[in-house]
Amino acid sequence: MPTYIKLKDGVAAWAEDAFTTVADEEKLPRGDVIISLERFKTEGDHLLVEGRSLGVRLEAGEAVEDLVYDLPRLSVIALVFPKFKDGRNYSSARLLRDRYGFKGEIRAVGEVLREQAGHMVRCGVDAFEPYDGSTPEQWQAAAHRYRHVYQRDSDARVPAFVERAQ
Amino acid sequence: MYRYDEIDKQFLADRTAEFRGQVERRLINEITEEQFKPIRLMNGLYLQLHAYMLRIAIPYGSLRSRQLRMLAEIARTHDKGYGHFTTRTNMQFHWIKLREAPDIIDKLATVDMHSIQTSGNCIRNTTADPHAGATAEELDDPRVWCEAVRQWSSVHPEFSFLPRKFKIAIVASLKDRAAVRIHDIGLYMRRGRNGDLGFEVAVGGGLGRTPYVAPTIRQFIPAARLFSYLEAILRVYNRYGRRDNSFKARIKILVASLGVEEFARQVEAEWEKIGEGSDLPDTELARIRGAFTPLPFETLPASSSAFEEARLADPAFARFVRNNVHPHKQPGYAIVDVSLKAIGETPGDCSAEQMDLIADLAERYSLDDVRVTHEQNLVLPHVRLDDVPTVHAALAAAGLATPNVNLISDIIACPGLDYCALANARAIPIAQHIAERFADQDRAELIGELKIKISGCINACGHHHVGHIGILGVDKKGEEFYQLTLGGSGAEDAEVGKILGPALPENRVTDAIEQLVEVYLRERQDGERFLDTYRRTGMAPFKEAVYADVH
Ligand code: SF4
Numbered sequence: 001m002p003t004y005i006k007l008k009d010g011v012a013a014w015a016e017d018a019f020t021t022v023a024d025e026e027k028l029p030r031g032d033v034i035i036s037l038e039r040f041k042t043e044g045d046h047l048l049v050e051g052r053s054l055g056v057r058l059e060a061g062e063a064v065e066d067l068v069y070d071l072p073r074l075s076v077i078a079l080v081f082p083k084f085k086d087g088r089n090y091s092s093a094r095l096l097r098d099r100y101g102f103k104g105e106i107r108a109v110g111e112v113l114r115e116q117a118g119h120m121v122r123c124g125v126d127a128f129e130p131y132d133g134s135t136p137e138q139w140q141a142a143a144h145r146y147r148h149v150y151q152r153d154s155d156a157r158v159p160a161f162v163e164r165a166q
Numbered sequence: 167m168y169r170y171d172e173i174d175k176q177f178l179a180d181r182t183a184e185f186r187g188q189v190e191r192r193l194i195n196e197i198t199e200e201q202f203k204p205i206r207l208m209n210g211l212y213l214q215l216h217a218y219m220l221r222i223a224i225p226y227g228s229l230r231s232r233q234l235r236m237l238a239e240i241a242r243t244h245d246k247g248y249g250h251f252t253t254r255t256n257m258q259f260h261w262i263k264l265r266e267a268p269d270i271i272d273k274l275a276t277v278d279m280h281s282i283q284t285s286g287n288c289i290r291n292t293t294a295d296p297h298a299g300a301t302a303e304e305l306d307d308p309r310v311w312c313e314a315v316r317q318w319s320s321v322h323p324e325f326s327f328l329p330r331k332f333k334i335a336i337v338a339s340l341k342d343r344a345a346v347r348i349h350d351i352g353l354y355m356r357r358g359r360n361g362d363l364g365f366e367v368a369v370g371g372g373l374g375r376t377p378y379v380a381p382t383i384r385q386f387i388p389a390a391r392l393f394s395y396l397e398a399i400l401r402v403y404n405r406y407g408r409r410d411n412s413f414k415a416r417i418k419i420l421v422a423s424l425g426v427e428e429f430a431r432q433v434e435a436e437w438e439k440i441g442e443g444s445d446l447p448d449t450e451l452a453r454i455r456g457a458f459t460p461l462p463f464e465t466l467p468a469s470s471s472a473f474e475e476a477r478l479a480d481p482a483f484a485r486f487v488r489n490n491v492h493p494h495k496q497p498g499y500a501i502v503d504v505s506l507k508a509i510g511e512t513p514g515d516c517s518a519e520q521m522d523l524i525a526d527l528a529e530r531y532s533l534d535d536v537r538v539t540h541e542q543n544l545v546l547p548h549v550r551l552d553d554v555p556t557v558h559a560a561l562a563a564a565g566l567a568t569p570n571v572n573l574i575s576d577i578i579a580c581p582g583l584d585y586c587a588l589a590n591a592r593a594i595p596i597a598q599h600i601a602e603r604f605a606d607q608d609r610a611e612l613i614g615e616l617k618i619k620i621s622g623c624i625n626a627c628g629h630h631h632v633g634h635i636g637i638l639g640v641d642k643k644g645e646e647f648y649q650l651t652l653g654g655s656g657a658e659d660a661e662v663g664k665i666l667g668p669a670l671p672e673n674r675v676t677d678a679i680e681q682l683v684e685v686y687l688r689e690r691q692d693g694e695r696f697l698d699t700y701r702r703t704g705m706a707p708f709k710e711a712v713y714a715d716v717h
């Protein structure tokens with residue numbers, strides 16, 4: 001089974017990936033799969049009835065709002081970061097966690113570099129397929145580079161303005 | 167001035183450590199230049215024509231003496247003995263070696279300074295009124311809000327990979343000294359119906375190849391709700407701003423393509439969903455306010471005999487007062503503008519010795535406070551009237567007392583082809599020629615307020631679109647040509663200038679400026695500035711004068 005990095009109680013560690021990511025033109029293998037939003041719309045109900053766990057791959061630019069009513073039935077949302085520079089899915093992660101209360105795995109895929117680790121973790125992403133070969137240790141260090149943060153966000157970190165008031 | 171606490175200091179220390187590590191990885195080729203580029207750009211490090219350029223943030227243009235001395239020290243040790251103040255009120259050093267960059271960053275951190283987010287597609291340094299805290303015109307000190315924005319935007323988890331760079335400006339008086347409407351978000355402090363403080367919010371200004379003056383999307387947002395409202399604007403932009411074409415990626419294009427009303431509707435809808443959870447608590451705003459050292463103003467009479475006598479005795483001082491000295495809210499004090507536009511010099515350049523001198527003057531005579539203006543000048547904001555003659559004499563001895571603020575030789579110019587890889591043409595020599603042509607100060611005062619702004623290419627770092635006279639460098643078959651625009655303004659009467667006619671060769675530019683000035687002097691009615699006359703008469707008489715010999 002392929003591995004990826006997953007946060008367990010806030011600590012990055014290797015994890016085995018139980019899901020197979022399937023492209024739209026590919027035939028579905030057995031077991032748990034991550035499919036596109038498009039495919040989910042047509043085949044999702046049927047696959048869930050089969051008893052599979054499902055993940056949906058959200059491209060940058062696709063709206064999380066389209067998934068709101070399905071979130072309780074989904075195990076994984078894979079957010080695609082097509083380029084390091086493309087920050088649209090940071091907003092998706094925040095909305096999934098804060099506004100829509102998604103409790104499943106949010107996984108960052110695409111051009112996922114260590115330099116983004118802190119931003120992703122703070123926006124509520126808890127699983128990563130690093131593009132730069134980062135190890136969990138490197139990922140963990142990068143994500144916790146800063147002892148303090150200035151904003152309240154989707155993670156549990158205490159923002160500076162709360163620290164100061166304590 | 168805002169004093170860093172332990173949290174601010176540790177945050178900065180963590181950042182500098184990270185950057186040092188990244189530079190080391192680059193120097194031993196563990197990462198390629200391509201991978202390093204977005205990283206260095208998050209730290210204000212650009213690769214230019216001749217060397218690396220480091221852009222250092224001067225948050226809302228506010229400096230203490232020891233910070234300015236550190237910039238002088240960096241200029242001496244790591245550059246060629248001078249630095250360049252930009253229209254973003256930052257400082258640029260143009261001759262930096264990559265391996266020295268981490269040391270510079272460390273030095274900056276010792277005086278609570280940094281280069282974070284001075285480049286890249288993130289929220290940049292906030293611009294403020296350079297007379298903040300000194301002018302009687304303001305409703306509140308905008309720097310308190312700028313500092314809150316600085317903290318909120320520092321390494322923002324969600325808004326650090328925006329479609330394009332993002333600039334915010336805040337002023338709290340009716341006079342706009344910060345070019346608010348050419349920012350992505352412009353905030354004007356206002357009082358609501360019940361007397362409570364808040365902001366008028368303008369979104370979508372910006373220059374470049376499609377210049378826009380920002381339209382107001384909301385007349386009043388209560389101050390306590392500012393941060394949730396900013397979050398709403400940024401989220402709409404982050405999600406829906408264009409990313410397929412970097413020339414169309416600024417928020418101004420999103421606002422223009424959706425239409426102001428639809429954009430505002432989307433922001434309002436998002437804002438309602440966000441709720442108050444994203445606002446900064448009042449306690450933190452009060453803490454930030456308290457962390458600005460209260461200024462120990464003396465109780466002084468409103469006028470000063472030393473000041474008045476010097477004005478009568480010394481015409482040069484009197485001229486300096488007329489052009490560079492402004493009223494202060496505190497009786498017996500004045501705001502003193504320090505022009506970095508000495509005739510024949512590079513606009514915005516400042517030598518290490520000059521920086522040291524201004525730092526000394528600030529420490530002794532201006533309550534340890536120096537400001538940088540977006541027009542590339544400095545300000546000593548709190549000088550006792552009694553001390554203005556002494557300060558003037560010291561500035562004059564260092565070539566810093568040019569009495570030309572807001573006059574024709576107070577020109578904004580971007581680095582242009584002398585430094586910048588993107589330039590079509592030089593900007594600095596053009597500014598120098600024009601300033602030399604109008605070196606006669608009597609004539610300059612007779613002409614009055616006239617803002618000339620020069621950019622070396624359409625990116626418009628020299629704000630040419632909003633110059634009363636704008637000058638844009640264009641490339642015509644490998645030769646430097648210049649296109650003139652008239653009628654722009656970056657102030658409270660903001661407007662984008664209109665093209666005068668076909669671009670002119672370099673050797674025609676200064677003559678053309680002179681012809682424009684002649685027309686203005688001929689046509690003007692009492693009290694009119696150049697801009698007012700242009701707005702009344704329109705383009706025709708100006709165009710005729712400049713292109714007369716072409717017919
Ligand atoms: S306006 Fe053009 S030439 Fe001037 S600094 Fe900006 S990018 Fe460079």
